[in-house]
Amino acid sequence: MNFKYLAALLISQGSIAPAQDLLLFDPSSFGQVVLSQRQSAAADFEFEAQIGTYNNEFVSNYGDRSIFARTGRAVGRLDILTDKGHAPCTAFLVEENRLLTNHHCVPGIIENKRLGASAIIAVQFRLGYLRDGIEDGTKMFHVNPVPIETSKELDYSVLQIVGGDANETFGALQLSAVVPADRDPLWVIGHPMGEAQRISREKCQADSPAVAGNTLRHTCDTLPGNSGSPIIDAGLQQVVALHNAGSRAGSVNFGIPMAKILANSAILTAAVSIEQAGDALEANRARLEQENADLQAERERLALEAEAKSNRLEALAAFSAALEVPARPDRMKALETVIAAFPETEPAERAQQALKRNRAALVLEQQERQRLQDVEATDQAASRARQALQALTDALLMVDTQVRNTALKQVVVDFPGSDAAQRAQQASLRIEAALQDALREDDTQTDQLALEALxxxxxxxxxxxxxxxxxxxxxxxxxxxxxxxxxxxxxxxxxxxxxxDASDHEVLVPQARERCILQTASPFDPGRAAGIPAIDFEDIDTEAALGFCRAPKAEPRSDAATSFALGRALEAAGEYADAHAYYRIAHELGYVAATTALGRFARDGITTDQDFEKAFARLEEAAAQGDRAAMTMLAALYVSEAGPVRRDFAQARKHLEQAIALNHPHALYLAAQSYSKGDLYPRDPAKAMAFYERAATAGDMRAQYEIAMAHWRGTEGMATQDMSLALDLLIVAAEMGSRRAQTRVGNTYLNGLKVENGPDIAPDFVQAKRWLSLAAQTGYIKAQMQLGKIFSIGAYGAQLDQSEALRWYELAAKQGFVQGLTKTAEMYEAGVGTERDPQKSAAYWVRSMELGGNIARFRTQSEWTRDTGREVQRLLQARGVYRGALDGQIGPGSRNAMKILIARSSKRLSYKGPDTDITGGNYGWVCQC
Known part of the structure; x- marks a missing residue:
């Protein structure tokens, strides 16, 4: 028995794993013959690749006339349908159309807390089920689920078949009161895992000691579903025990001696007396010993024949494989290996002859190769001299002096030691001397101007x-x-x-604080002092800002504006926990922009889980103090029905219109979006365009993009179609930093564009890459994935470059984009564009699962390389979802662990730029203040 290979949920606590660890199947499959845990798609639990060494054999392998087939006719699969599904056990016929099985199968299944069943709905008994999935030859009988006789202590039940005479067709097994002795040979016939009938006979015997109390110890291999199987004395060929349980170690299993059951039962009787059974047992034992001796001799003869045949076939296969090695030196090594591995065989002699022929051919090949190399070297020298002279001529014809000098230096690099390189070196030295004279003259003029300015x-x-x-x-x-x-x-x-002013604290501290605030002042901070220039979040120099704001003289903890400035610098540097702490200090000192920042952190789940109640509280507080950014965020949240607050257009309009009155660019943009979509306000394209223009003027680059796209599409009521004007506007938006605009311009140059009222745009990959790279380098995932695809297939005039493709895919992966993660994982696994790296590949695969990606779970086992599979299993084990072997075999157990990880993981929101939608949220992006 090999329970150690089963999923952990099959094994209960303690030293004995009871066979009543039953398996529940889909209720809709009740009564079908195809049910098998290893063959069905049941997902209650799965096996890892295989179940070790399993000594059960199909009874059908022995033929219909074998003693095993005749004995097994009375053994069938017992299907128990409950209100939670159905489970398979085994039972066997006794006289008067009765069945004998385990109490824990019927009625005890409803006592199994793991299964959670509360009632038995029906019980069926199927006989003749000898081949998985084949119904022909089987017969099903209905069974009364209420036992005629049962004993929980001895774990047996006697059930009555209702309708039909099973004994007439399938007979009955004889029961014996003989108690097995140590090492007596046994058989166990049953339906493990609900499969077709199997017999366990190899290494199947009574253990030593055989019987202890009410328990028979045996070494026959069993699985769930064997519960209720007859344990048959191989010599007597009568049932001497009823199998009911297995051990955790798997080496010894358990049954109830039939002598105990017969002594307890009022309706079951033994077939013959113990004395009669003893005589028959001795005779059968002697016959079985002789049969086993004959069988062993035949096995040894067949093994010798098979070994000799296998050795010759292996030698022939090795010889054939050696001849197919393409490189001659490698082929010769392979032939030498065949000669050493299979001496004095026909393939070895043929390999020796082939080796001699290859050695002779190799000498001829080497001579011919040397001759060709000599000819090629002469031709290459002449060709290279011509190329060097042409390169020198082209360089000297360059008009621009700097470009000409660069070209001459390149000739020296490309053609070292040649006459052309020496002449290029001399010309370059003359140019540099002239440039130095001009530079000295320029430096003199610059120094004069600088001295005057000083x-x-x-x-x-x-x-x-x-x-x-x-x-x-x-x-x-x-x-x-x-x-x-x-x-x-x-x-x-x-x-x-x-x-x-050394002693004047009131002067030094304000100066230090001003230096800090100058580095991070937010354009949307209502507390920003007049004359302090604003800095966009993306433009903060974090190193300088943190240096000034952490200076001792700045004393940020005692000043609200300085605390907020330091919090903003920390957030820009990605130190979110410290940023939250300083935002809170500023908030407690009454700084309204910090209150808004805390609301945004709670809304987006930065440093903690999302908390919409806290987000609404903070933002309402800030809005009441006149913060237009907080008003805009509240409007977006009320439109989206976020968290505990239901959608409320009246509240959304109230906050949005307050922010519009204060000319907040993002509020203007949200109003334009609403008039365009017709959600918060009735659809009005003209008003939408007016608000887009106001938002663009106020500095929202998204609005600039929407205006351009209105002209691009010719949106009715907003703008007439003018592709030339639209492209000009898109380039303006792209230069302002709009990543969507950069991507649109890049795609325009990538594909080219027919323009009715202007010159056509021809495809230009250099321009396309420039704009797409700008968007991709600033985190725009669509551009990153597009560049990755272009270089991975060599499209649009780009050279195939897998390392460049990997660079862009990995940027998207590091931002948590699932398709980027899986592309990157595949390339590291296969070594495409980089060296193979199973650890990196596994890390990207597992991260994709943590972000909800199902791709890895649906890969077939053959698609995983063994070393990457092993690393994936190790990471799944570290996350507590996998307990199987680290063997690199991605089977059902590993895929089930992936399924658990995907189900339990969730993706947190963090700050995203204005051109990036927040995955999983409906309220969109609102300013980072």
Whole structure:
């Protein structure tokens, strides 16, 4: 018995795994002969690849006239239909159309808490089921589910067949009160896993000690579904026990001695007396011993013949494979291997002859190869000299001096040691000398202008003007001596200022805080001071911002604006937990932009699970204080029916119109979208276009894109179709940073465009790649996947470049895009565009499952490489969903673990840019403030 190979849910706690760990099947399949756990698609549990060494054999393998087939006629599959599904057991006929089976099958199945059944609906008994899925020759009888006699202690039940005479056709098994002795040979005939009838006879015997109390110990191989099988004495050929349980170790299983059952039963009787059975047993045992001895001798003879035949076939196969090796040196090594592995055989002699022929041919090939190489070397030298002279001529004809110099240097690199390279080197040196003279002249003029600017800066009347002018010099004349002098002067000016105010805390701290705020000021911060320029979130220099905002003199924890500025810098750097902490400090100090940020964090589930109640509370608080960004977010949430608040268009319009009155660009965009779709407001294309134009003027790049697309499509009521104008507008939006616009422009150049009122756009892959790369490099997944596909197939004039394809696919994968993850996983698994890396491949496969991707689960076993499969199993095991062997075989158990991981994993929302939809959310993107 091999329970150790079964899924863990088949094994209960303790040292004995009771056979009543029954399997529930789909109720709709009740009564069908094809039910088999390993053959059906039942998903209650699955097996990993195979079930180890299984010693049961189909009874049909022995033929209809065998003693096993005759004995097994009275053994059938017992199907028990419950309110939770149906389970298979085994039962066998006794006299008077009665069945003997286990109590835990009927009626005890409803006591099995794991199955959860509360009632038995019907019981059927099928006889003659000898081949899986074949109904011919079988016969089904209805059974009264209420036992005539039953014993929970001895785990047996006697059931009555209703309708039909089963004994007339299939006979009955004889029961014996003989108690098996240690090592007595046994048979177990039954229907394991609900399959066609099997017999366990190899290594099937009573254990030592055989009987302890009410239990017979035996070594016959059994599985769930064998419950109720007769344990038959091989010599006596009578039932001596009723199988009912198996052990966790799988080496010893259990039954109830028939002597105990007969002593307890009021209706069951033994076939003959113990003395008569003993005589028959001895005679049959002697006959079986002789049969076994004859069988063993025949097996040994057949094994020797098979070994000799196998050895010759193996030698022939190796010889044939060696002859098919394409490279001659490798073929010769293969032939030598055949000679060493199969000495004194016919294939080895033929391999020796083939080896001699190949050695002679190899000498001739080497001589011919050397001759051709000599000829080719002469031709290549002449050809290369011509190429070098042509390259030198082309370089000298370049008009631009810098381009000509670069081309001459390339000739030196491409044709080292040639006459052309020496002449190119001399020409390049002459050009560089002339360029140096011109550069020195330019440097002299630059130094003069810089000195004049430094003099003017030092003559300024006030410190602020001096500081500003010195900073301008560093910007205008970088990497010059004058810029260094300006830096020294500025440092001295600052030192003098700090020395003057060293004791003045009220001056130093505000200065430090201002430096911090200047690095991160939000364009949508209602508390931003006048004169402080705004910085878009994507443009924050995180290193500089964190340096200034974490400076001790800034004291961010005691100032609301500085705390908010530091929180924004931390969020831009991806340090979300610290960002949340500083947003909270600023909020508690009364800074309304921080309150909005906390609402956004709660809405998107950043650092914690999504909490819409907290999000609404924070955003309502900020909106009440006049924060137009909070108003816009609330409007979007009320439209989408997010979290605990039902859709409320009145509330949405209220908040949106407040934000529109404050000219918030994203509020204007949402209004345009609403008038375009007709959800929050009645559909009105003219108003939609007006709001798009207002939003674009206010700085929303999405609106610029929508205006361009209205002209592209010729949207009725919004704009007439004008492809030339639309393309100009799209390029403006693309240059503003709209990734959708960049992708649209890239695709236009990729495919070309017929323009009625302007010049046609010819396909231009260089331009297409430029725009698509801009979108892809800033995180636009559609552009990343498109570039990956282009380079993976070599389309649109691009060269096939799998490493470039992998680069773009992996960018999408690192953003959590499932198709990007699976593409990247496949390429690392197969070594396409990179070296094979099973660990990376497995990591990307498992991440795709954690984000809901089902692709990996539906790959067939043959599609997985063994090393990647092993790494996937290891990662699934680390996540607590897989307990099978780490063998790289992605079978049903591994796929079931994948299914569990996919079901339990969820994807959290995080900040997305304005051109990216948030997966799983309906409220769309609203500003990052």
């Amino acid at each position: 003099t003017e800066a030092l003559l300024k009347d006030d410190l602020a003007s001096q500081r500003s002018a010195l900073l301008d010099i560093q910007t205008s004349f970088p990497d010059t001596d004058v810029a260094l002098k300006a830096a020294v002067a500025l440092e001295q000016l600052n030192d003098a200022q700090e020395a003057t």
